[in-house]
Amino acid sequence: MITLKNIHYRAGAFSLEGINHSFEADRFHIVLGPSGSGKSILLEIISGLLAPASGAILLDEEDITNHLPEQRNIGYLPQDNVLFPHLDVKENIAYGLHIKRQKDDDYIKEIADKLEITHLLDRKIQKLSGGEMQRIALARSLVAGNKILLLDEPTSSLHHSLKNELCYLLGEIQEQFKLTVIMVTHDIESAFMLGNTITFLIDGKKHQTFNNLENNFVPFNGEVAKFLGIKNIFEAKGQTRPATVPH
Amino acid sequence: MILIFFSTRYGSYIQEHTVQVVFSIAGIIIAQLVTILGISIRLIKAVMDEIPPRYENIARTLGATQWKAFRTVTLPLAKRGIIAAYLLAWAKAIGEFGATITVAGSMPLKTETLPTAIYLRLASADIEGSVVLILIIVSIGIFTLTIFRLLGHSKIV
Numbered sequence: 001m002i003t004l005k006n007i008h009y010r011a012g013a014f015s016l017e018g019i020n021h022s023f024e025a026d027r028f029h030i031v032l033g034p035s036g037s038g039k040s041i042l043l044e045i046i047s048g049l050l051a052p053a054s055g056a057i058l059l060d061e062e063d064i065t066n067h068l069p070e071q072r073n074i075g076y077l078p079q080d081n082v083l084f085p086h087l088d089v090k091e092n093i094a095y096g097l098h099i100k101r102q103k104d105d106d107y108i109k110e111i112a113d114k115l116e117i118t119h120l121l122d123r124k125i126q127k128l129s130g131g132e133m134q135r136i137a138l139a140r141s142l143v144a145g146n147k148i149l150l151l152d153e154p155t156s157s158l159h160h161s162l163k164n165e166l167c168y169l170l171g172e173i174q175e176q177f178k179l180t181v182i183m184v185t186h187d188i189e190s191a192f193m194l195g196n197t198i199t200f201l202i203d204g205k206k207h208q209t210f211n212n213l214e215n216n217f218v219p220f221n222g223e224v225a226k227f228l229g230i231k232n233i234f235e236a237k238g239q240t241r242p243a244t245v246p247h
Numbered sequence: 248m249i250l251i252f253f254s255t256r257y258g259s260y261i262q263e264h265t266v267q268v269v270f271s272i273a274g275i276i277i278a279q280l281v282t283i284l285g286i287s288i289r290l291i292k293a294v295m296d297e298i299p300p301r302y303e304n305i306a307r308t309l310g311a312t313q314w315k316a317f318r319t320v321t322l323p324l325a326k327r328g329i330i331a332a333y334l335l336a337w338a339k340a341i342g343e344f345g346a347t348i349t350v351a352g353s354m355p356l357k358t359e360t361l362p363t364a365i366y367l368r369l370a371s372a373d374i375e376g377s378v379v380l381i382l383i384i385v386s387i388g389i390f391t392l393t394i395f396r397l398l399g400h401s402k403i404v
Binding site (some may be wrong): 047048049068069070072073074075076078080082084085086095096098099100140141144146 | 299301302304305306307308309310311312313315319320323324
């Protein structure tokens with residue numbers, strides 16, 4: 001389980017303000033919000049690429065706030081995939097093993113089979129489509145042995161049909177490998193399709209967490225409703241009940 | 248500056264106990280190094296700046312330390328640019344005249360470089376000899392710039 005305790009971060013005029021949240025293990029978590037709401041910054045803080053101004057990050061009760069990214073075992077797939085251009089597909093996938101001076105062709109083949117990219121293993125990455133790059137980046141992270149995956153808008157650059165295909169794949173992979181996935185997105189459709197929990201992050205503030213497996217969704221406040229495009233059906237005005245005068 | 252340094256007590260000590268710098272091949276090397284060091288560093292910095300830091304960041308989330316990420320990702324990506332920078336710096340060193348003749352002089356067959364040899368031949372009105380040397384130095388320049396352009400065309404994805 002990943003726990004964020006009162007995370008603050010400031011970058012120019014933008015700030016993340018006191019984020020408290022727990023991401024349970026082996027589940028698919030979505031952080032949903034409009035562009036510029038601090039979703040990617042939150043992922044970079046969890047992965048260790050950015051240091052929070054204050055607050056703590058706990059991984060299974062262990063404080064990892066000051067751990068380096070390579071000490072966290074948390075996989076991070078940024079928006080633009082970032083496959084290494086000087087390596088071919090197989091070398092990209094094997095990078096995590098290569099770093100540990102290990103070699104396991106059978107495991108690479110097994111992961112490649114599951115992600116249906118076996119036929120791409122000998123290709124140069126310059127000859128791949130966006131969807132293929134997504135799968136290879138995913139395979140690279142799985143081969144490196146990361147049990148926690150941070151996905152930054154994986155569906156944003158994909159065509160509608162490819163987007164659905166990737167969503168199914170992500171769901172399957174999460175279940176099959178018992179991964180803890182935290183995916184940030186502004187895409188409401190894929191959020192509700194994939195997320196076990198959905199957390200709304202708007203303007204650097206956490207507004208609501210919703211359990212997608214149990215509850216019917218009701219927005220807690222105007223910001224969440226506005227982001228989802230939910231409008232009032234009837235004009236109404238809130239009013240506090242007048243205090244009863246004791247006899 | 249080099250000449251002034253080697254005429255001081257420390258410079259003389261170095262020359263006496265290690266290697267003769269003024270009016271020697273070592274002087275040519277030092278003069279050219281001082282002249283091209285600035286441009287070499289600027290060129291290599293430009294190459295490094297072109298590589299997005301996100302590659303190293305991803306390598307680190309895959310278990311690489313900062314040094315390993317640099318060695319296995321940034322350095323291979325910068326390889327062609329570094330070779331191109333080296334070639335350009337080398338071409339500039341070949342054509343270097345002022346610092347070389349000041350520190351190493353121009354003693355025929357001892358501290359003679361192509362530019363100083365051209366200067367000496369022109370001074371003694373040896374036009375044919377000068378033209379041959381000029382053609383050699385121009386060919387080296389064109390060859391180096393061609394390789395530089397070819398290497399410079401590799402793009403980072």
